[in-house]
Amino acid sequence: MRLFHSSLVFISVLIAWFAVSNLGLVSAFLLPSPQRVWSTFITLLSNGKLAQHIGVSLGRVGAGYAIAVLLALVISLAMINWKALARLLDPPMEFVRQIPPLALMPLLMLWLGIGETQKIGIIILACFFPIFLSFRGGFAQVDPKLLEVGRAAGFSRMQLMRRIAIPAALPAMFVGLRVGLGYGWRALVGAELIASAAGLGYMILDAQDLARTDIVLVGVLVIGIIGLLADSGLKALVRWRFPWLRQEMELPHA
Template sequence: MATTLKAVGIGQMFKPAAARPGESYGAPGTGRSTGISVVTVLTLFVLWWVATHAGWIKPLFLPAPEAILARFQKVLAEGFAGASLWEHAGASLARVFGAFALACVTAIPIGIAMGVNRVFRGIFDPPIEFYRPIPPLAYLPLTIIWFGIGETQKIILIYLAIFAPMALAARAGVRSVAIEQIHAAYSMGASRAQVVRNVILPAALPEILIGMRIGIGFGWTTLVAAEMVAATAGLGYMVLSASEFLVTEVVIMGILIIGAVAYLFDLGMRWLERRLVPWKGKV
């Protein structure tokens, strides 16, 4: 009896608080977590400001926030490394989102096919699992040999970084579908195409969206590597050019811009996820 009560007490101790109507447990960006995030960001900026103004870190290694803001205004007005800030940002966005769009129309269907058909899984699984752990810098020279040093090579390099996580996420989503749902659809006379469209795809959609979020993160990570060779504009190119001349303000500014754009896209994907799969986390 005492053991039972003790187990119940432990269960109650770790039982999550009841969510309000229409709110899922642990929903990002809601309630108390948003306040904690804001406090965390403000604390980091305060520590940054104190460390630079107290002389703990030399400006060469970490400039003060106002120095980066001043440099941002200067680059916005005059440009940097032969291009304006808008040209740098536009070139990078075109490369990353061009590769992302290409991955969406290829990786997701291939991942779904791998999940529903063992022949496709046998064909695509070995090469994807082989190259997935390889860092993009390792096959950067190969993409240059195959595709030259133009825009195609840069987009292909980013595309390869995005492709694997998106395809594997789509496959995992398909494999997570309950077999009872598929049998129920077949018992009601659904065809294979109808099962895939009306049962498998909706159930796999949460995993597919997560794969898209992870994939675009890999795309931004690969951007600097893609712009190392024969680039004349781009945020990664701007950061690399600034690092060669030890212009730390521009390096940090470029990193902050890349992070901000990636974070805004992630917020957009979260919004899309709430619209397309509103049941996620509530059932």
């Protein structure tokens, strides 16, 4: 039923777009027709340019997301286990969390240069905090009685985390993983704003300078489709690897 409703909305939007553009209600410069956007998509796909841009962007988002997940896991576990560290890190992390990642772009350019490190750094900042907050919240909600049982069984601190805390926190953790993945794709265009020669964000910005609205729309739609596929893949991973979570949590839309 959900798939039917989603398809109905998609078809309705496509029909409205077709009607508005083909009836001349909006300038073709501002809103190219679906036929033109499709033709541009096929051209970019056939000449290999779109595949190149997608590959570069996937590498950047993938690297930034993976590093953000690792940092969020390590820091959240450390703050849960050492309260003094949590008191020390809470104020500066809360301060940085309020700053949009793109606002830090000038500083990252100065500190990291204008190469790949700066671009991945922006994506890390965009992904990190929703993942970190969900990890930390999930660990904080672990039933203390479960941990006591583990201690009574002679588990080390590492075993407590690996066998009890992380499995118990998985529902909250996967919500953060989904949200963080979405934030990474949202930060992509800004990350590729400076000194890029490839990537979907670069393609969109370059098309804007050339007044190629059709290419802009292709880039936007491709980012949306890839983000949707990545989110669906993450949900499929949850259902396959952790089947019990289907009964414990309802994954909301990011």
